[in-house]
Amino acid sequence: MIGFNYSLGLESYGRTLPPDWPGGFWWHWLVFTVIILAFVMTVLLGFVWFERRALGRMQARLGPNRVGPFGLLQPVADALKVLIKEDIVPSQADKIVHWLAPVVTLVPVLMIFAVVPFQDGALLVDLNIGLLYVVAVSAVPILGIFMAGWASNNKYTLIAAMRDVASVISYEIPVVLSLAGVVLIAGSLSLNQIVLTQNTPLILLQPLGFLIFFIGGLAEINRTPFDLLEADSELTAGFHTEYSGMKFALFYLAEYAEALALSALIATFFLSGWRGPFLPPWLWFLLKIVAMFFVIIWMRATLPRIRIDQLMALAWKFLFPLALLNIVVTAIEVLVWPEALPWGLIPVNIVVAGILVLFLSKKFTLGWGRIEV
Amino acid sequence: MATDYIYIALFLLAAILFVVTTLLIPVTLRFLKIIPHNPTPVKGSPFECGVETIGKTWVQFNLRYYLYALVFLIIDVLVVFLYPWAVNIRHLGLTGLIEMLILLTIVTVGYIYAWKKGALEWK
Numbered sequence: 001m002i003g004f005n006y007s008l009g010l011e012s013y014g015r016t017l018p019p020d021w022p023g024g025f026w027w028h029w030l031v032f033t034v035i036i037l038a039f040v041m042t043v044l045l046g047f048v049w050f051e052r053r054a055l056g057r058m059q060a061r062l063g064p065n066r067v068g069p070f071g072l073l074q075p076v077a078d079a080l081k082v083l084i085k086e087d088i089v090p091s092q093a094d095k096i097v098h099w100l101a102p103v104v105t106l107v108p109v110l111m112i113f114a115v116v117p118f119q120d121g122a123l124l125v126d127l128n129i130g131l132l133y134v135v136a137v138s139a140v141p142i143l144g145i146f147m148a149g150w151a152s153n154n155k156y157t158l159i160a161a162m163r164d165v166a167s168v169i170s171y172e173i174p175v176v177l178s179l180a181g182v183v184l185i186a187g188s189l190s191l192n193q194i195v196l197t198q199n200t201p202l203i204l205l206q207p208l209g210f211l212i213f214f215i216g217g218l219a220e221i222n223r224t225p226f227d228l229l230e231a232d233s234e235l236t237a238g239f240h241t242e243y244s245g246m247k248f249a250l251f252y253l254a255e256y257a258e259a260l261a262l263s264a265l266i267a268t269f270f271l272s273g274w275r276g277p278f279l280p281p282w283l284w285f286l287l288k289i290v291a292m293f294f295v296i297i298w299m300r301a302t303l304p305r306i307r308i309d310q311l312m313a314l315a316w317k318f319l320f321p322l323a324l325l326n327i328v329v330t331a332i333e334v335l336v337w338p339e340a341l342p343w344g345l346i347p348v349n350i351v352v353a354g355i356l357v358l359f360l361s362k363k364f365t366l367g368w369g370r371i372e373v
Numbered sequence: 374m375a376t377d378y379i380y381i382a383l384f385l386l387a388a389i390l391f392v393v394t395t396l397l398i399p400v401t402l403r404f405l406k407i408i409p410h411n412p413t414p415v416k417g418s419p420f421e422c423g424v425e426t427i428g429k430t431w432v433q434f435n436l437r438y439y440l441y442a443l444v445f446l447i448i449d450v451l452v453v454f455l456y457p458w459a460v461n462i463r464h465l466g467l468t469g470l471i472e473m474l475i476l477l478t479i480v481t482v483g484y485i486y487a488w489k490k491g492a493l494e495w496k
Contacts, residue, residue, distance in 0.1 A: 029380055033387045086409045087399055091417030092430075103392050110388040114381055125380040132456060133381075153430045154419035166438040169445045176452050183459040241420055245408075246399040250392065309494075312441070316493045320448075320484070324477060327455070331462060331470055338463045 032124040045075040058301040085245040097151035102250035105144030119281040130191040152242035160238040170315035175216035177323035181209035195273035203270040208353035221258035225303040263292035440492040
């Protein structure tokens with residue numbers, strides 16, 4: 001068997017709120033709001049530095065290393081620089097929408113963290129429909145991006161915004177369907193409950209679901225290789241071409257916050273969240289987030305950008321049928337073993353996922369010209 | 374139960390306040406003359422790689438994905454039925470699975486139809 005047994009650690013965490021969490025309504029709200037905002041902002045600054053350093057290493061260059069030790073203060077310097085930049089708004093732009101767009105983009109991303117557990121019971125609200133809430137809230141930022149693209153009065157930004165709406169609409173489907181597999185096994189929509197039921201990390205029992213969620217999530221947050229809405233070679237800078245100063249910084253933050261949210265959600269849904277031996281739970285959670293973010297950076301350094309028709313075909317003709325098959329297979333497995341899925345299923349599921357992916361890839365060939373399916 | 378959503382609403386307020394405050398700092402600094410502000414016609418024109426923009430931006434153009442949007446809507450309705458079933462699968466048992474398979478079959482037939490009709494092509 002695989003060598004870690006999570007159930008031992010579980011009793012010591014307890015199944016209710018630890019007594020040292022602030023109990024009163026306002027205290028609870030205040031403490032967790034501050035924790036979430038501080039956590040997100042700090043980790044984002046760390047991520048900006050980490051991505052630039054890791055990309056530099058992968059591209060055989062140094063990356064930022066002048067400001068502070070190892071360039072650690074580089075994000076702070078960037079923030080200061082961006083703070084005192086002139087704020088340029090195109091004279092023809094729709095000023096109010098132009099101003100509101102960064103707010104509409106960043107706020108929903110922050111909202112996701114309201115239901116993500118940092119430890120057992122250590123979250124703002126343990127919504128019983130947490131997963132549905134996450135799915136709903138995470139779809140809102142495209143509204144802000146579309147507002148930005150539309151209000152800028154620039155053709156490139158408009159095309160970028162249109163592309164983003166198309167890709168998010170398409171990838172919403174496989175993402176939501178792959179999460180149904182998680183719900184089937186966990187039997188709950190509450191994120192805390194999903195973590196508590198994961199005696200085995202679900203990535204082992206749901207390899208296909210993980211793959212679909214990861215690819216779909218990458219496309220939804222517009223990371224390479226799916227970053228068509230800011231394809232620099234075609235669209236200057238994408239939807240935020242006309243943004244400068246603090247508003248641009250907020251878009252930048254929103255992009256990283258989405259990457260952080262994706263990493264946190266993958267850690268919660270598929271890597272058994274804060275659970276792990278020896279180390280404190282929040283540290284496990286952070287380690288899993290950083291590991292996932294490193295994979296995202298790695299993909300950015302490795303893969304070339306794909307074309308828009310390939311992007312759409314991948315969602316509709318490849319990931320969607322896979323997600324449906326994943327649901328059916330998972331449902332049958334859950335009905336056969338209603339208590340808990342046995343360990344023996346792990347290799348079986350991985351093999352099944354591999355066969356399905358290989359089989360569909362044979363059907364799904366990308367020619368040199370347009371797609372031939 | 375309602376308390377949960379009050380938390381969410383309060384957190385939404387806090388998040389909006391946080392982001393708007395961040396946006397208001399440069400505005401304040403501009404009034405304090407720390408940040409420059411001198412718009413010129415060239416600066417205010419849309420940036421399109423140095424080429425002057427031709428025609429209006431806000432024109433009608435071909436939305437290629439309204440068919441995607443239609444298929445998306447159908448499948449989103451499927452998801453609405455899927456999640457309650459997924460939560461309760463252990464109680465609903467085999468009957469629930471068979472019923473869900475029927476629904477999935479209907480959606481799959483529609484999906485194949487849309488594919489054959491060319492609704493899933495980006496062209």
